Amino acid sequence: MVKILYVDPKNCISCKACEIACEREHDNVNHIDVYIVEDAEVSVPYTCRHCENAPCVTVCPTKALYRTDSGVFVNYLRCIGCRQCIVACPFGIPKFLDMFKVVVKCDLCRHRLAKNLPPACASTCPSGAIVFTEEVEVTKAKRGVEVSKIIGAVKTAKTLT
Amino acid sequence: MSESLTPVVCPYCGVGCGLFIKSLNGKYVGIEYNYNHPVNKGSLCPKPNDLSFLNSPHRLKKPLKKTESGFVEIGWREAIKEVAGRFKEIVNGYGSNSVAFLASAKCFNEENYLLQKLARLLGTNNVDHCARLCHAPTLVGMGRATGVGALTATFNDIANSEVIVIWGANPAETYPIVMGRYIMKAKNNGAKLIVVGPTKNKTAWHSDIFIQVRPGTDIAVANAIMNVIINEGLYDKEFIERRVDGFDKLVQTVSKYTPELAASISGASAFAIKQAAYLMASSRKGTIVWSMGITQHIVGQRNVLALATIAALLGWYGKPGTCVGGLRGQNNVQGSCDMGALAEFLPGYVKVVDDVGRKRIAELWGVTELPRNVGLTLPCIFREAESGRVKAAYVMGENPVISEANSTHVINGLDRMEFLVVQDIFMTETAEHADIILPAAAWAEKEGSFTNSERRVQWSFKAVEPPGEARPDLYIIIDLAKELGLEKYFNYSGPDEVLLEINKVIPAYAGITPTRLKNTPGGIIWPCPSTDHEGTRILHVEKFRTPSGKFNIIPVEHQPPAEMPDDEYPLILTTHRVVGVFHTNTMTGRSNALVKRWPEAEAIINPATAHTYGVSDNEVVKLVTRRGEYLVKIRLHQGIQEGVISVPWHWGANKLTNDALDPDASTPETKVCACKIVKLR
Numbered sequence: 001m002v003k004i005l006y007v008d009p010k011n012c013i014s015c016k017a018c019e020i021a022c023e024r025e026h027d028n029v030n031h032i033d034v035y036i037v038e039d040a041e042v043s044v045p046y047t048c049r050h051c052e053n054a055p056c057v058t059v060c061p062t063k064a065l066y067r068t069d070s071g072v073f074v075n076y077l078r079c080i081g082c083r084q085c086i087v088a089c090p091f092g093i094p095k096f097l098d099m100f101k102v103v104v105k106c107d108l109c110r111h112r113l114a115k116n117l118p119p120a121c122a123s124t125c126p127s128g129a130i131v132f133t134e135e136v137e138v139t140k141a142k143r144g145v146e147v148s149k150i151i152g153a154v155k156t157a158k159t160l161t
Numbered sequence: 162m163s164e165s166l167t168p169v170v171c172p173y174c175g176v177g178c179g180l181f182i183k184s185l186n187g188k189y190v191g192i193e194y195n196y197n198h199p200v201n202k203g204s205l206c207p208k209p210n211d212l213s214f215l216n217s218p219h220r221l222k223k224p225l226k227k228t229e230s231g232f233v234e235i236g237w238r239e240a241i242k243e244v245a246g247r248f249k250e251i252v253n254g255y256g257s258n259s260v261a262f263l264a265s266a267k268c269f270n271e272e273n274y275l276l277q278k279l280a281r282l283l284g285t286n287n288v289d290h291c292a293r294l295c296h297a298p299t300l301v302g303m304g305r306a307t308g309v310g311a312l313t314a315t316f317n318d319i320a321n322s323e324v325i326v327i328w329g330a331n332p333a334e335t336y337p338i339v340m341g342r343y344i345m346k347a348k349n350n351g352a353k354l355i356v357v358g359p360t361k362n363k364t365a366w367h368s369d370i371f372i373q374v375r376p377g378t379d380i381a382v383a384n385a386i387m388n389v390i391i392n393e394g395l396y397d398k399e400f401i402e403r404r405v406d407g408f409d410k411l412v413q414t415v416s417k418y419t420p421e422l423a424a425s426i427s428g429a430s431a432f433a434i435k436q437a438a439y440l441m442a443s444s445r446k447g448t449i450v451w452s453m454g455i456t457q458h459i460v461g462q463r464n465v466l467a468l469a470t471i472a473a474l475l476g477w478y479g480k481p482g483t484c485v486g487g488l489r490g491q492n493n494v495q496g497s498c499d500m501g502a503l504a505e506f507l508p509g510y511v512k513v514v515d516d517v518g519r520k521r522i523a524e525l526w527g528v529t530e531l532p533r534n535v536g537l538t539l540p541c542i543f544r545e546a547e548s549g550r551v552k553a554a555y556v557m558g559e560n561p562v563i564s565e566a567n568s569t570h571v572i573n574g575l576d577r578m579e580f581l582v583v584q585d586i587f588m589t590e591t592a593e594h595a596d597i598i599l600p601a602a603a604w605a606e607k608e609g610s611f612t613n614s615e616r617r618v619q620w621s622f623k624a625v626e627p628p629g630e631a632r633p634d635l636y637i638i639i640d641l642a643k644e645l646g647l648e649k650y651f652n653y654s655g656p657d658e659v660l661l662e663i664n665k666v667i668p669a670y671a672g673i674t675p676t677r678l679k680n681t682p683g684g685i686i687w688p689c690p691s692t693d694h695e696g697t698r699i700l701h702v703e704k705f706r707t708p709s710g711k712f713n714i715i716p717v718e719h720q721p722p723a724e725m726p727d728d729e730y731p732l733i734l735t736t737h738r739v740v741g742v743f744h745t746n747t748m749t750g751r752s753n754a755l756v757k758r759w760p761e762a763e764a765i766i767n768p769a770t771a772h773t774y775g776v777s778d779n780e781v782v783k784l785v786t787r788r789g790e791y792l793v794k795i796r797l798h799q800g801i802q803e804g805v806i807s808v809p810w811h812w813g814a815n816k817l818t819n820d821a822l823d824p825d826a827s828t829p830e831t832k833v834c835a836c837k838i839v840k841l842r
Binding site for chain 1: 191192193194196201203204205206207210211333334337338340341342345346349350351361363364366367740741754755758798799800
């Protein structure tokens, strides 16, 4: 099964470790940002969703952006810097890198995956707000928590009747 | 040579995370996560994600001597000769107690052990370190109540708790791995989180109940919680009967602390106090942990006693899923305390005034007697220096000019001394005042053991080469001791031999030998009395380590802070820390990815307070207290009480703070003083 980068802001403790880890692995450019919203008391780690039917891939005229089974990637050699992907992406993810005149975005730490290591952001995240796992594992864990709550409720109900 | 990975322990806070340093030809090139490490399973907070300070061009590379024309480079031989010569001269001229040593919670156990041994063999107990500024009240308070100053159980027990109380701490910023891996895990398994403190900080964002108190009113709230627990009969009666002394005294003391009285003292809501008391009492598996918000008060030790007593009422001791104590702020502050780098304790918490214990250590060291009077604590060292009684100091890896309360007096003290030696990896604010600066190797450039907040002793291996002529602290101390004529007591070839001596001197470390430690990834938790002992995760299982074997309740009364707001200084000033900066910013301030995100201090105030004083978001103002002035940018924050201003201390705000001391632990009241805002335009 394909592993996905699953981000759950509920668990985020606002530390920005992911930003710094990403920056270290990607030549001083971070592809994940943490938005800390103090009034809402919530922080949101924000990065590429690696859409199945990715608008950035659809609009890219040179096939610099492409999708594989694992995610959406950029071939920098093909990128002509037209910025159509920036227009198309509903999440505002691709960044234009002025120094190299190409677009960059999260590559799921391909160089790490090749060595069987998870992406840096998921590796460093202290609180499980960013995990790299199979989708079924996420749903299984959530269901587990809810089922145990229901068991608790049923037990209580039984003692009351 | 090629790229290699070396296992090290993180150099920052007291969690003790493991990671690998990636090096190429002996130079730092990056890090890799240690997914199998028992503490952090790979996870790291922002700080160790950028350790590029190791390669900073500003690292100290040669010994320096202060001259008329500034610092000049000198050779090691000359530097050691000069230091030893001046120390001998001063000891001979003014007596042993005219010199002082500052050990370091950033250095290995072996190095701290040697530095305190050096001080004591020179005839003085004037050896102390920054534990004095943080968890000395925990050490003393928990020591009196339970017999051991350290955390009662492990982080895993926090994860298995059903109720977690975080009081005067912000682990989301200061202890991210404990917050993320343990507290959030417990929460996701259904545990309830109660946070008490003056600011609704990033930890409190995740709380079920947040009790907002004015700085310095914690005892009133703690006593009110106990008042409710007792009056409603919610305490663990069996535990109280079997394992606790002094319950009746407590009942008497807390009876007057109704939630309503506590509310009027603290500004907290009486309803929240009652709610919290009920929630805490809903489980016999709970955690209470605290940090500087509890300890840095004139009543720090009494705050600790109050919190330890709440846990005793609820039976939160000696079993899995319970954990009580201070979250320690530096990677080896627990170890430096264990090693006796404290004015009143020899290694293993043997009191210097304890004749039997002191004799035993003297014999092990091969001397007839050791100094028997309690030495000067850290704040007192600088006071005595200012008044001219301390003539020389040896500072290893500490930066008191930034970390001490009322730091102007620290600077005066340093400048008044006849001779000051600073041994560090960078030219710190303290080093600027030195006569001799000795360039030290950073933690990754040497090897030795660290003890984390859980009492977990771990070996950190050498990953990279030190820059220039920088040397490991251990060998500098050995060379100095030899030059001082103490060679027969400092006959060590390296850290292994020092740890073997520690095994003999400190019973709790007896089984933690160098060979065993190097072969035990994740380390061993003390007490570990023998080499076949696996270590002790949970303390006080059968009985407490007090003389009676029972928990010793010492009831405490509320006492206002030493300095309260008045007409001239109408605001309460408190301090806090931020996640991407560590303490005095010596290391994090030279790591680009961190500096970029956390470039400067931002003082937080409530928008209503800002309105009252006519200041706006991002405005730079002058904060003034009776001790000093400090320019800082203002940031508005809904989560802080009106009338309170909180400033991060990493960048020098301790010019402002109060150095009134806790009489029991000698810790300054850094967390509360009176302050005013002066507009610049």
